[in-house]
Amino acid sequence: MDKVNVEEKLRLFSEHWSPKIIGELNESYIKVARLKGEFLWHRHETEDEMFYVLKGQLIIKFRDKDVVLNDGEFLIIPKGVEHMPVAEREVQVMLIEAKTTLNTGDVTNDRTVEKPEWI
Amino acid sequence: MDKVNVEEKLRLFSEHWSPKIIGELNESYIKVARLKGEFLWHRHETEDEMFYVLKGQLIIKFRDKDVVLNDGEFLIIPKGVEHMPVAEREVQVMLIEAKTTLNTGDVTNDRTVEKPEWI
Numbered sequence: 001m002d003k004v005n006v007e008e009k010l011r012l013f014s015e016h017w018s019p020k021i022i023g024e025l026n027e028s029y030i031k032v033a034r035l036k037g038e039f040l041w042h043r044h045e046t047e048d049e050m051f052y053v054l055k056g057q058l059i060i061k062f063r064d065k066d067v068v069l070n071d072g073e074f075l076i077i078p079k080g081v082e083h084m085p086v087a088e089r090e091v092q093v094m095l096i097e098a099k100t101t102l103n104t105g106d107v108t109n110d111r112t113v114e115k116p117e118w119i
Numbered sequence: 120m121d122k123v124n125v126e127e128k129l130r131l132f133s134e135h136w137s138p139k140i141i142g143e144l145n146e147s148y149i150k151v152a153r154l155k156g157e158f159l160w161h162r163h164e165t166e167d168e169m170f171y172v173l174k175g176q177l178i179i180k181f182r183d184k185d186v187v188l189n190d191g192e193f194l195i196i197p198k199g200v201e202h203m204p205v206a207e208r209e210v211q212v213m214l215i216e217a218k219t220t221l222n223t224g225d226v227t228n229d230r231t232v233e234k235p236e237w238i
Contacts, residue, residue, distance in 0.1 A: 001186075001194070001195070001196070004193050004195075024195070025167035025169050025195045026166060026167050026217050027146065050142065050149070067120075067122050068122075072124060072125050072126055074123050076144045
């Protein structure tokens with residue numbers, strides 16, 4: 001049972017779109033990620049997902065609107081809702097997700113991270 | 120589906136030891152709280168609990184050690200582990216908890232918040 005310093009964890013890697021696990025509680029993982037550029041349209045059929053912006057700006061695109069998140073803001077995306085994260089410049093985020101959540105949701109391609117790394 | 124600004128939510132109240140719900144995903148609530156002084160020894164028999172310090176310093180006391188959390192640090196307390204949060208000066212925290220979690224765990228007294236408020 002050790003404390004976690006979120007900034008220190010983010011300093012351990014530099015790649016984009018590769019969430020790392022930094023904690024687990026109940027049926028959820030706490031992850032951090034660096035995001036830059038466009039991800040891909042996807043949905044999580046059975047899991048809600050939370051994006052919490054630590055540093056930078058993240059746009060979550062939906063089919064009917066965009067939501068812009070800045071430092072200290074979060075958005076919870078309900079299960080089943082199609083979305084695409086976009087970051088013009090690098091953004092650092094914390095993710096709260098069910099342990100079963102796959103980063104690309106209902107899509108499987110070269111950006112899918114089947115087993116996120118613990119750091 | 121609206122974004123949440125965590126600092127704005129914290130500005131909506133000033134009382135201590137009264138967690139407010141600011142989001143829900145899957146089987147969890149996201150809460151914020153202002154803590155000051157000593158809480159009480161308690162445990163959550165079936166739920167892990169996460170304390171994430173936004174601003175200030177929080178000490179989580181265990182029977183065999185203390186863990187000191189500063190800005191940007193979190194600790195996940197496994198179910199069943201007795202603990203007592205203490206803050207010398209006011210600290211602002213985000214909590215991630217199972218929806219079933221009661222703030223005072225296995226203790227019920229005047230500090231128990233049966234139904235936390237949504238803000």
